[in-house]
Amino acid sequence: MIQSMTGFGKSLLQLPSKKITIEIKSLNSKSLDLNARIPGQYREKELLLRNIIAKSLVRGKVDFSLYVEVTGEETTSSINPIVVKKYMEQLRQIANIDDDELLKMAIRMPDTMKSEREEIEETEFIEIEKTLQQALTEINSFRTDEGNALEKDLMFRVSNIAQLLQDIIAMDPDRIEGVRERLRKGVADLQEKVDENRFEQELVYYIEKFDITEEKVRLENHLSYFLETINSPDSNGRKLGFISQEMGREINTIGSKSNYAPMQQLVVQMKDELEKIKEQLLNVL
Template structure:
């Protein structure tokens, strides 16, 4: 069962005094390209989170975001009373108009905007809380993997349809091959007759056999059929192996190109063009397979 590298997973965790939102999205990439956005409180766990994502998703351009929203009454920031009062004293000295009543309110507003007016106490990471968050990350990873599987089913259906199309075109190539050989024979015989020179029939037949053998596509037809069957077997395997399928596509393309170069027959070359078109559509989608 193949998987797409495109996916999205989201999970929301409500803790007593905070809300955790986890979002993971991925696109296709040759390797794992992971970008993380994590609040400073959980930054020490970034390596653990990266390893968790890498093990679960394998490949792709992955964006991981962990959003923290404080919902309780507690806050890690406090007013530094000593500093604010000193700022207010200095502001009063600047102008005699900042005295009494509303002026004190304005002074306070100005003072709290000054540097060091607020102090922030660094919150220590609670391991038990992180364990709950890690479980939620695993749920988000399960969601994105489910998304990838659904996308993979769509890709698999498309691949099978196009492989069957190439198989059908190959059967047509096999059917018209004898006619192609006969046409080559007739064309060469006609060319010799137009020379109006006598020739040795046995010698001509030997040369004709040699010429036709150079354009024989029996091996290419057999190999192409085997590659198409192998592609379908790999597609049905338990693992999602986009790179292996990509290599098989290269072999399929090589056999199709050889048939096209050897055919020397318009009707067969038209079938080859159609096979190439189907294969290119497979290759385009193959970039998105895990």
């Protein structure tokens, strides 16, 4: 079973005086790249929240957001009247504007609002942890669903490569016979008498250079190992990426050794399928 690195999760927590919203979204990345947006009063718990997310999501470019909406009468922010008055006095010296307009301008200036630091109660943070776990469960479910779609496509591509390999195996005897006939025709065109034993020895040596038996066996093994890894309990995109690289080496070697146009056409199709596999693997956890 594989998982995608793409996902989204959201969970809400309603407290007596505030509503807390947690959102997590992720995209593909080589490692865990976690960006957190948290209000100042929760910064002391940021490291713990990061560790919880990292343990659950493992890899990906992750955006974690914690939003707080005050729903009760209490608020931790208040107007700083001394600063506002000071701004109004300064503005009055440079502009002939009535006090209502001065107040509108002054209130938008820096430091006109002051916030009292609010200590997080332990019971509140326990509820936040539960809410975070709910969001993580949702994003992991999303990742699993995306992974199922990826798995179907990857297995389809691997099946195509396996079929193309069987087509290559089926035409290999014709290829070898074609090489043999071309060599015989070349010698006959020289109109020279040759030693048949020597010719057969050279012919065997030449044909062995184009033998792809080892590559066929190794590619079949890589295809089987790829499917075995997909069906394992853990999602391991890196491992699948390594296997796909090995598949590419064998396909390239078959192409360079084939020396036969119909076979080279099949190799091109195999390379096309493999490129699609590699593109999909970039998003596998």
